[in-house]
């Protein structure tokens with residue numbers, strides 16, 4: 001990749017432009033190889049090859065139905081029961097998509113946060129300790145430390161530290177979403193997948209989630225589906241543009257938003273969807 005791109009004439013524009021991040025220069029946390037997804041007969045994701053750099057935020061953008069969630073959900077095997085997923089997802093030398101993988105264990109490393117906050121009907125504290133206990137962590141001092149650290153990392157600690165025994169359902173939507181993020185990071189994942197985590201939130205809560213993500217990227221590799229172009233431009237290092245089940249363009253975010261190379265990307269980021 002060069003920082004200075006030569007001018008591309010419209011009739012020379014590519015239909016696809018997907019960068020292949022250089023593994024020798026950048027650490028790759030996760031990569032998809034010829035990943036395709038079918039729901040019954042319908043192919044929702046065409047063969048996709050993407051590499052995700054460690055400690056960076058990658059946004060997945062594109063119109064409704066373009067396959068972003070299908071791709072994201074496949075990365076930690078959330079599509080196993082609803083579709084057929086072919087191809088490889090490489091994580092630390094293992095293929096996440098292989099039948100040999102212990103999916104429960106894998107999701108400790110590759111966590112997911114959904115669009116609608118989904119806290120358990122338990123206390124704030126128990127929301128975080130529940131999965132930790134399931135994974136065999138019983139030491140009270142360790143649990144206490146994980147509760148505090150994860151709530152701090154999710155930028156919720158100051159708001160809830162005096163009410164850890166209160167029901168999580170008493171929190172606002174924005175606080176619930178940060179609690180769900182805290183719950184995910186308490187397991188010390190490597191990779192955090194987020195499916196439109198701020199779309200159901202007001203602008204202030206949404207801004208808090210964005211700040212949280214920017215802080216989290218020091219420790220986690222983040223992949224986020226978003227419909228919000230400004231959000232993608234503000235928080236992410238890389239952006240992939242999906243169109244009708246295909247990645248048409250994948251590049252550094254600043255390039256996608258300043259000089260995309262594919263006409264459909266130009267139309268999408270400029271708001272011309274027609």
Ligand SMILES: Nc1ncnc2c1ncn2[C@@H]1O[C@H](COP(=O)(O)OP(=O)(O)OP(=O)(O)O)[C@@H](O)[C@H]1O
Pocket residue numbers: 039044062063064065066067068069070071082242
């Ligand atoms: N469980 C499912 N069963 C059948 N078809 C599905 C299922 N989930 C998604 N699809 C179809 O797969 C295609 C891609 O959907 P997907 O949800 O991945 O798109 P998206 O880009 O994430 O959309 P949105 O932004 O609206 O969430 C769509 O045509 C959708 O209708």
